[in-house]
Amino acid sequence: MIELRHLTKIFDNSTAVDAIDLIIKSGEFFGLLGPNGAGKTTTISMLSTLLLPSSGEILIDKELLSRKRQDLKQKISVITQEYSMRQDMDMDEIMEYQGRLYFIPVRKIRARTEELFAFAGLTEHRHKTIRKLSGGMKRKLMVCRALLTEPQILLLDEPTAGMDAISRRQMWNLLRQLNEQGITILLTTHYIEEAQSLCHRVALMNDGKLTDVDTPAHLIEKLGAFAVDELRPEGVRSRYFPGREQAIAYLSGIKGRCTLRDTTLEDVFVEQAGKHLS
Amino acid sequence: MGIITILWEKWREFVRDFSRITLAAMVAPLMYLIVFGWGIRTTMNGQPYLYFLIPGVVSLTTMNGSFNAIAQNLNVQRLYEKAFDQVIISPTPLWQFIAGQIIAGALRGLYAGGIILLLVFPIKTGLVFNFLSFIILFLNGAVFSSIGIVVSFLARNHADVPRFSNYFIMPMAYLCNTFFSTDNIPHGARELIAILPLSQTSRMIRGIASGVQTSLAGILFLLLYLTVCTGIALIFVYQKKNL
Numbered sequence: 403m404i405e406l407r408h409l410t411k412i413f414d415n416s417t418a419v420d421a422i423d424l425i426i427k428s429g430e431f432f433g434l435l436g437p438n439g440a441g442k443t444t445t446i447s448m449l450s451t452l453l454l455p456s457s458g459e460i461l462i463d464k465e466l467l468s469r470k471r472q473d474l475k476q477k478i479s480v481i482t483q484e485y486s487m488r489q490d491m492d493m494d495e496i497m498e499y500q501g502r503l504y505f506i507p508v509r510k511i512r513a514r515t516e517e518l519f520a521f522a523g524l525t526e527h528r529h530k531t532i533r534k535l536s537g538g539m540k541r542k543l544m545v546c547r548a549l550l551t552e553p554q555i556l557l558l559d560e561p562t563a564g565m566d567a568i569s570r571r572q573m574w575n576l577l578r579q580l581n582e583q584g585i586t587i588l589l590t591t592h593y594i595e596e597a598q599s600l601c602h603r604v605a606l607m608n609d610g611k612l613t614d615v616d617t618p619a620h621l622i623e624k625l626g627a628f629a630v631d632e633l634r635p636e637g638v639r640s641r642y643f644p645g646r647e648q649a650i651a652y653l654s655g656i657k658g659r660c661t662l663r664d665t666t667l668e669d670v671f672v673e674q675a676g677k678h679l680s
Numbered sequence: 681m682g683i684i685t686i687l688w689e690k691w692r693e694f695v696r697d698f699s700r701i702t703l704a705a706m707v708a709p710l711m712y713l714i715v716f717g718w719g720i721r722t723t724m725n726g727q728p729y730l731y732f733l734i735p736g737v738v739s740l741t742t743m744n745g746s747f748n749a750i751a752q753n754l755n756v757q758r759l760y761e762k763a764f765d766q767v768i769i770s771p772t773p774l775w776q777f778i779a780g781q782i783i784a785g786a787l788r789g790l791y792a793g794g795i796i797l798l799l800v801f802p803i804k805t806g807l808v809f810n811f812l813s814f815i816i817l818f819l820n821g822a823v824f825s826s827i828g829i830v831v832s833f834l835a836r837n838h839a840d841v842p843r844f845s846n847y848f849i850m851p852m853a854y855l856c857n858t859f860f861s862t863d864n865i866p867h868g869a870r871e872l873i874a875i876l877p878l879s880q881t882s883r884m885i886r887g888i889a890s891g892v893q894t895s896l897a898g899i900l901f902l903l904l905y906l907t908v909c910t911g912i913a914l915i916f917v918y919q920k921k922n923l
Contacts, residue, residue: 413922450769456920469918474770486762495692502685503770 403428404449404555404586408458411444411610420610423460426464426588428554431581433597434590435667437675438606442590443483445607446559450480451590462555476504479553483560485540489533493524493543496532497550502552511550518546530667537564545573549580556580558589575599598667606674613674621670629669633659640669682772686780693753694788704748705792710799716859723731724861731805733885736858738793738809743878745792746821747849751828751841758832761896764923766861774917778829778910785825786818793817807889812896816888819902820881824849826909833916857882877905 404426411419419441426432434442449455449460451469460467462474487496494515501511519525522542532540541564548556559578562570574596581587583602591597597604598618606614607619614621626642628649642665643649694701717730723730758764767777797809831844855862856878862870873879880898887894917923 450765452765452923454919469768469774472771472773475769478769480769482762484762484765486765488757488763489761490696491692499685499689500766500770502688503682504681504766505771560810579917595921610843 403463404588405461405464406445406679407459407461409445409448409455409460410457411441411448411453412456416564417610419448419455421609424605424612424615426586428586429584430583431577431600431602432589432603433604434588434607435594435597435604436590437669440607441610442607443559444610446480446482446557446588446590449557450478450482451475452482476488476551477554478557479548479551479555480557481544481548481561483563485532485537485544485655486565487532487543487547489625490531493528493530496543496547500547500550506551514550515546518549521641522546524589538566538569539575540646541565542569545576553585555586560590560592562591562593570596579641594668594671595666599658604667606671614670618667622665622667625665625670625673627665629663629665631655631661631663632657642669642673681713682776683783684852685772686777687784690749690780690784690788691706696757696890701749701788701791702795705741705745705795706759706799708744709737709792709796712737712859713800715909728805731807731890732861732886734796734800734807735889736882738796738817738884739878739882740853740856740858741791741796742789742817742821743824743881744789744849744853746789746824747845749788749828750781751796751832751845754781754829754832755835755838755841755898757789758923759835759838768917775914778826778917779912781829782825782906782910785828786821789821789824790814790818793821808891809885809889813885813888816881816884816899816902819906820877821900823877823902823905823909826913829913830909830916833913833920851880852876852911857886875901877902 406422406424409422411418411421422445430605434445436442441644444453448455449467451467454469462477465471465474488499491499497515497518498508498511501514505620516525519528522545524542524546527535527539532543535543536631543559545561562573565573577587577589578600580611589601600680601618603617604617604621606613606621616624623644626644626648628643630641630643630649630653632639632641641652643652653662654661713730713733716774718728718734754764768774832843835841835844838888855873857873857874858878862879867871880901883897884894884898
């Protein structure tokens, strides 16, 4: 279980994360959504101890997380937004280095690397140095590296950034499988439709604060399960209704072009983010 | 265990860049020896100047070898590659990471110094480099590795490490009892230079090399520098809120 208690991060005079309270249950697939600059990466960075909180605390299985807590860090793997790897190493070296940092015996590192590379389709590229890899390959390698340590908690900060559609889909399937095996996953992503299908619960974040935490279905229900998009000269304006009948009634009064559809998590996201931006 | 991991990482780096590292370690000291030793032929205390020069150049080479092996590399890993994040996130105790870097840096310095000793070996100077010399050179390398760690942690951009090198390492290379005796430097400056780590190393290495009875109090100086810099590095990795 991950517990954030009044977690706050202040850089100079700006508050990046503002007194967040959140509990993520063991085995949960949890999404952290928000516009750029909302504080998602800062939150993940604090969970991975790259940044230390200005105030508040993080508990992993009810134990206080710090840079000194080897036992807690052993449970966590992180895929950062940036390619945090030595550019002069080859893929095998990256994996071995990671395994050694997690105290995994070398024989096991090599066996598991074989499996993971075969799974990710990286075997034939294993002797290439990192600087010669494409962005997508680097991402796959980061996933392999994170899974090498068999974590209980997986923190993913935009894990599919730079991946093509096929690789992205493979990645989502993999994450689903991992979660089914019991791994707790905390994910930030800009692919909200995928967060909707993957995550048990999501938190909407804006200006460092959590504005809502719920299941995707409840969040959609709160906004209104049906959406009417009305094409206006200034752009598309969406209105939300709890029932199909109300939506159709509204639709019948509109003269211009319009469409009726199901509301998505992206609508919830846009509405929440839009409110804060306006 | 974590120390072995860091030594493994540095060993891989050494194997990969063996020729570049070896050449880089050789060029500058070799130039000093050629220009000041063979080019400008002079004597010091009735002996060829080269005999005075070699211990100084070996000392400064271990300093440069160690500092350069750690400072720039760690700076790139922290600010550009973000590979340092991998270490922070991992369960490897951060003190072991620091210790591994210091030992690896000291060994790289020793390697660079060893190359110079091999190059001057055919000259038959009669200078003595014994086990104690190598302990002192290792310690000197450890001090400058720890300084390299601190500098790379304080650096805010890629230019900061070369800048520190220009302002502190290069003046030390020339002034700290390496190319000339500091006995004739005016009071104040002389004492200031004397407490710098390279001055202590050069003095001890030269004393041992020429067979003169020499005080080993400099080892305490080096240990003090090593303790202080390691302490700063540990505070940084454990306490600094934004790495």
